[in-house]
Amino acid sequence: MKQRAPLTLAAVTAALAALTGIAALTAPAAPGGPADGKAAAAARMPVERSLLVCPAPSSSDIADTTYTAFTPAATGGTPAAGATGQVSARLLGATKDAKPVLEPKEPGxxxxxxxxxxxxxxxxxxxxxxxxxxxxxxxxxxxxxxxARGVLGAGCTAPGTDFWFPGAAVAKGREDYVHLTNPDDAAAVVDITLFGPDGPLKPEAGAGENIRVDPRSSKAVLLSSVAPATQLGDVTAHVTTRAGRVGASVQVAEEGVGADWLPASTDPAGSLVLPGIPADAVSVRLVAFVPGDQDADLALRLAGPGGSISPAGSEQLHVKAGMTASADLGDLTRGEPGSLLLTPVDAKRTSPVVAAVRVVRGSGAKQELGFVPAAGPVGVRATVADNRPEENTTVLALTASGTQDAKVRVTASPGTGGGEAASQELTVKAGTTQRAAVAPAGAKGSYALTVETLSGGPVHAARTLSLPHDGIAMFTVQTLSDDRSTVSVPKAAQDLSILTR
Structure with a gap:
């Protein structure tokens, strides 16, 4: 057997150098450190890489699509301090050729x-x-x-492994496609399960299972092909991956009503906020689903400019476990923008739910539909791009969903073709929804809106973009969620005591 060589002084010195660079996350405090022996709080630093995916926009030959990309400047209008490395951003086709579509050059x-x-x-x-x-x-x-006429808006999202889409349908007159986009170099394998009012829908043999999405490609799956014998106006689609990760969105086309994207609901939670339902909605239909094994009894409230009220005749919704429930709320907002708040009837008995609302504006042949999913709060900061400067085209709604007032800052960037940024601070009273009217001075082209929470309780937000055509109130709604622009970085310190353990 070959004998191990003895350690030399140089080797010991190298080992000591390596060990003293280890972060002292759980070790006792070094001399001069915190008196209680606790590790120093982790610092938050800007992320150095962000990945987004966008679905294929339309199968129509007459579709016109606008892409807008934006990175907010840090507070004070300067680039994010601490961000290092290569500086670049590109939106490119999710195909083998991967041709660039858009290449932003600077923050702000x-x-x-x-x-x-x-x-x-x-x-x-x-x-x-x-x-x-x-x-x-x-x-x-x-x-x-x-x-499929209408305005279809989609915020590009980070890829994931688990998505819930309450508000989908496999009914006559509806065509719902799940768009799956794989940004990685390995294939992804996806399952799609549908849940109706009586529970899981029985799929065609093998349908909805082991759907392969090739590397750097996309695939659209017609939901009615997963359960072809079913005709249901409200279902919940659950998209999960067996391998890899994907971006997922549902494209909805409803005959005589219009088309839009149905984004995924936020993660299942006991209480939910569906922000920014348009003021002139003539029909609001709530769809909810309980993924767990306990029923949910939800109290419904509408947070409007003057406070929160319970909609008459629809104060509560019972959702059976594993089953999709729905409620027609009519012209819920009655001329004022509002947000739907879902909370447990009994705070001691909560069951996580997912939810979305289908919204219709207009009447007769001039109707148009859109969707508002349950969304998380804006957190520290959230942004929505592609806002238009024309009057009444862009409406930003802010909701303080908790018991505390919230102070926020709303910043409008310059336009893609020029203009001066503008900013406003405002207070949103607890339980209310307020409209924020902030736009860049002399804006040309589209601009971005960034919302920052300065103090107080949680704030939820949504932007309605209206692009009327031929008397049709074409529109789309995008919710805003925390952009997660920073990550927690543990604070490292030398700890020689590790050598004695």
Whole structure:
């Protein structure tokens, strides 16, 4: 047997150097450190890489799509301090050729691009360095005529492994496609399960299981092909991955009503907020689902400008475990923007739920639909891109969903074609929804809106973008959620005592 060589002084010195660089996360405090022996609090630093995916915008030959990408400047209008490394951002086709569509150059200014027809691909995008913290991208598609006419807006999202879509349908007159986008170099494998009012829908043999999404590609799956013998107006679609990760969104086309994207609901929770239901909604339909094994009894309240009220005749909703429940709330907002608050009837008995509302504006042949999913709070900061300067085109709604007032700052960036940024601080009273009217001075092109929570309770937000056409109130609603532009970085310290253990 070969004998191990003895340690030399140089080797011991190298080992000591390596060991003293280990972070002292759980070790006793070194001399001069915290008196109680606790590790120093972790610092928060800007992320150095952000990944987004966008679905293929439309199958219509007359579709016109606008892409807008934006990275907020740090507080004070300067680039994010601490962000290092390569500085770049690109939205490019989720295809083997991967042709660039949009390449932003600097924080604090939005950049835009356009595409036409049915050949515009799904996109993947990576931002690095100064452009990574809070990087946001939006695609807005307008289809003037046809079965899928309407404005379809989608905020590009981070890929994941688990998505809930309450508000989908497999009914006659509806075409719902789940769009799956794989940004990685390995294939993803996806399952789609549908839940109706009586529980899981029985799929066609093998349908909805082991759906392969090739590397750097996208796939659209028609929901009615998963359960072809079913005709249900309200179902919940659950998208999970067996391997890899994907971006997932549901594209909805409803005959005679319009088209839009149904985004995923926020993660299941006992209480939910569905923010920014348009003021002129003529029909609001709530769809909720309980993923767990205990029923949920939900109290419904509408948070409007003057406070929160319970909608007459729809004060509560009972949701059976594993089953989709729905409620028609009519013209819930009655001329004022509002947000729907769902809370447990009994605070001691909570069951996590997911939810979304289908919203209709207009009447007769001039109707248009959109969706508002349950969304998380804006947290420290959240951004929505592609806002238009024309009057009454962009409406930003802010809701203080807790028991505390909230102070926020809303910043409008310059436009893609110029203009001066504008900012406003305002207080949103607890239990109310307020409209924020902030736009850049002399804006040309589209601009971004960034919401920062300064103090107080949680704030939820949504932007309604209205692009009327031929008398149709075409619109789309995007919720805002924390951009997670920073990450927790443990504070490292030398700890020689590790050598004696």
């Amino acid at each position: 200014r939005p950049f835009g691009a356009t595409a036409s027809g049915a050949d515009a691909p799904a996109l993947t995008g990576v931002a690095e360095g100064l452009l990574a913290p809070g990087w946001t991208a939006q695609q807005t598609t307008k289809v003037s005529v046809g079965r």
